[in-house]
Amino acid sequence: MFHRFLPKEFNFFDLFEKQSGFALDAAVQFKDIISKGDLSEESVKKIKDIEHLGDEAAHDIIKQLNTSFITPFDREDIMALTKEIDDVTDMINTIVGRMTVYKLTKPSKEMAKFADLIEESVRLVVCAVKGLRDLKHSKSITDSCVEVNRLENVGDALRDEVLAELFEREKDPIAVIKWKEIYQDAETVLDICEDVAHVVGSIMIKQA
Amino acid sequence: MFHRFLPKEFNFFDLFEKQSGFALDAAVQFKDIISKGDLSEESVKKIKDIEHLGDEAAHDIIKQLNTSFITPFDREDIMALTKEIDDVTDMINTIVGRMTVYKLTKPSKEMAKFADLIEESVRLVVCAVKGLRDLKHSKSITDSCVEVNRLENVGDALRDEVLAELFEREKDPIAVIKWKEIYQDAETVLDICEDVAHVVGSIMIKQA
């Protein structure tokens, strides 16, 4: 009942959905960039703009947190959740930045697989975050979190396979340096999605 | 007195000893793998299985934490301790995974030194964690933590020495890329052990 009296800005659920929405925007734009091998200034700027919006959303949450007496769940969980969602968007932006600097404009089948996994995982993260609004239907949260964990394992195996192949095939050490970092970064996005899922899962258990 | 009435599952000390025990199992198995240069599927699977058990132990602690009203020390310290111990096992597993992907099957004297340091340090971590059970005899905790810090410094020096030698001797850049990462990872295990020691030390001081 009480939350009816709170001003609209106090709605952390709206803020979290907004923030995770930007992470998904980044993942979708990333997939587009990778599938086309399009690292044009315009495409890269799109990702940067999304990252900037995500940053602002994170700031709004922290500002809200620092000025709210009542929060829907523990303050440290709100902090952790914002930080991890922010890290997802940041990492995607970092990868695109690195690919630009390294001039990795040739489409790579392997990266396309990672981009698919990342989009799928971030979509599940959005689901899990949405689920926090109504913990009575917690099954959808649990299902999303389990699937995010599974995708992280798939990502691990993909990275191992791709790196083994890279070291086998690529004779140019400079190319190895570049691609090794990019593939490891791509897998890191899935790690961070798993971190978000852990935070959501732990909030869910506490509220149960 | 009161803890007598708590159900058995509430015993965080047992859970922490179990979890740190898996970290030690991983360190022992790691030393075995390194000394034999044995990256067979069977050996690697052993480490993975231990990492999986460690994961489950960490989950048990977090579940316990999220459903307990009374905890033997601060909730955030319990979280931090579980996370750091988990990171030890994870990092050892990561190294073995990387060595497999990079096909680094030739035994290396340098890695053997790291494996010794790691086993020694994790053994001390287990001691320190055990000490939490009875803070009246805190000297053994302090001694273990001091020694873990010392081993981290030894590891730092070893990494510097080994990397300098690698850059001096190894002319194949691909080999440099691989070994540099593995040696830095090995030193990271000792860093994480030091992080565990810090958490244990800070719990000890607060309870004093």
Next chain:
Amino acid sequence: MFHRFLPKEFNFFDLFEKQSGFALDAAVQFKDIISKGDLSEESVKKIKDIEHLGDEAAHDIIKQLNTSFITPFDREDIMALTKEIDDVTDMINTIVGRMTVYKLTKPSKEMAKFADLIEESVRLVVCAVKGLRDLKHSKSITDSCVEVNRLENVGDALRDEVLAELFEREKDPIAVIKWKEIYQDAETVLDICEDVAHVVGSIMIKQA
């Protein structure tokens, strides 16, 4: 009023100023080393000694925290602030250590630019930390934090530019491996300064 009755050691502001002062000492010494390309044993030892003093200052704060009932701001903020300031000094020391191991004694114009940015940023961090003492004049904190954020963006752009140039010009893969890591580390110092600024900013808002 009450803080008058607290023993002198309880003054967290003094302790934080001391700790951030060591970060600045490290930044100044770093700039000196870089500008002269002087990685002599003596110069490197100076940085190590500063890092050691910074470590002790961090320990003093944590000890204080663990034994104090009353703290000027939230305990977790004190922990976070100490950790981040410590990370600044640590990272500077790590870079110098790496450059020594990699024998990168030739002065580099690019590193000189980073050393300038780092010194400037750490100086602003010291300002922001000092500002915590008197939150009535919070404008100087806000200004410092905004400027630290700006310098981090400048550092990002510099790193991208420098790495692009490195991959373009440098044909020796071993040199690429070394310098790439050092430039990325240099930018990390600016990231950590931004983290300090975030913690200070969040403390400021809470106390407002």
